[in-house]
Amino acid sequence: MLEMLSLAPILKGLLVLTFAGFTFPVTGVYLLRMNLLPLRFMLMHGAILGGAIALAMQYNPFWTTMLVNLLMVLLMTKTSRSMQVDTGQISMFMMVISISLAFIFIYKFNVPAQDTLSLLWGSLFALSWHEVIGVLAFSGLLLAFQFRYRRKLRAVFFDREIAFSSGVNEGRLYYAIILLTAITVAAAMKLIGALLLDALLLLPALIASLHAKSLRGVIIWSCLWGGIFSLSGFFLSLAIDIPASSGVALMASVVFLIIYVNHKRFKS
Template sequence: MLELFSYEPVLRGFLVLLVAGFTFPITGVYLLRLNLLPLRFMLMHGALLGGAIALAANINPFWTTILVNLLLVWFMAQTARSLKTDMGYVSIFIMVASMGVAFALISLFNVQAKDTMSLLWGSIFAVDNWQSVAFIFISLAILAFHFIFYRQLKAVFFDTTIAYSSGVNEKLIYNTVVFLTALTVAVAMKLIGALLIDVVIILPALIATLHSRSFKRVVLWASLWGGMFSVSGFFAAYWLKVPTSSAIAILATLVFLVVYWQKKVSSKRGLSNVKRL
């Protein structure tokens, strides 16, 4: 089994998956707390648009995707500000437009079906050295942001008005969360594909939210679940001879269902105890 790691792309892919697995779910916690799920949909579609542009123009999809997502986030913020409207509405418009343009490009430039599929599924073994550096850099940025702004994050997640009146720069926190999410979604596409990005970002955070009773624990558990899914998904994929992304997705979904069911049962038990009292 361990002879696998004698192949450099495999070892590199595993390490990148591990790093991303532990750190990317932290942005998932932020997205859930700030109710930014439409934003991450937009970024997923933006990542597809970036991939489509790169394939059509025959350039590197990884860096193009990052650039496109950052531009989309900037465009979204500017539009929301000038129209004085909610970012959620703007993100839905950008999401639909991104998909339309992506499919048009794929069709117009006769992009091969297998290349399109690679965008949808991703591959951990296709990560090169510079891309690994980008993963590590983004992971460190997420950790640094989390630990430096921990108290401010807690204030903003509790209530933005109260955070503001306490002197917290809530706009900076919000914009940094959006920026980090844009980066995370863009690079996660390389690992796990556009369709399964939620598996490394949202699902671990969602599971942690179900069973943790403090912000600290939610973040810790989201990170642990993400890391565990990455490691176990990697080995399960090897044994079952399926793509790593789908192995991770199936594992995470099973864990989510078990935790969700357990929470339902325990809350029902709690209710019946109350009735008996």
């Protein structure tokens, strides 16, 4: 196993998955606290559209997916504000239109089925060094945002109206959270795919919510659990020859079931 770590693709995969595991669950906490789960589904569909465009036009899938997700978020937020429509309704519409466009690109440009399915399970070991640096930089940005605005975020999570009346620009924080979530979803899909995305984003946050006593504890424990799942899942995948994404999801699922059962037993 140690010999495999000397291979550049394996080493890059380990490096990126470790940083992502210790940072990406922050956005999972945001999604749960602000009830933005429909946004996650919209971004997953947008990432598939971005990947389909990249495969059809022979662009870089990583950066194309990022761009498509950012454009979708900007369109959603602008439409929601100008037309005063609920973001859940807008995201539902964009889910449908984005996946429709994705299938059109796949059909019209004869994108191979195998390449299309890679959008669903990720390509951790096919990262370039530019993509590695991009993920590492974003991981640092995500932690910096959480540390810089931790007090304002706590106020927004408690009550948005009270936060606004206290002088917190909750609208700006809301849009920043959506943009960070869009980038996180696009990057996580590249690493472990759309089907197992929640193993890296939501399960660590859900597990932390079961035993942490404060928002600060939820954030810290989410990142710790995400890092543990990423590292253990990665080495499990090397040991028994399964996809790294499956290893991460398997470890996260087992721990979630154990902690959830114990939490229910303790409460009863």
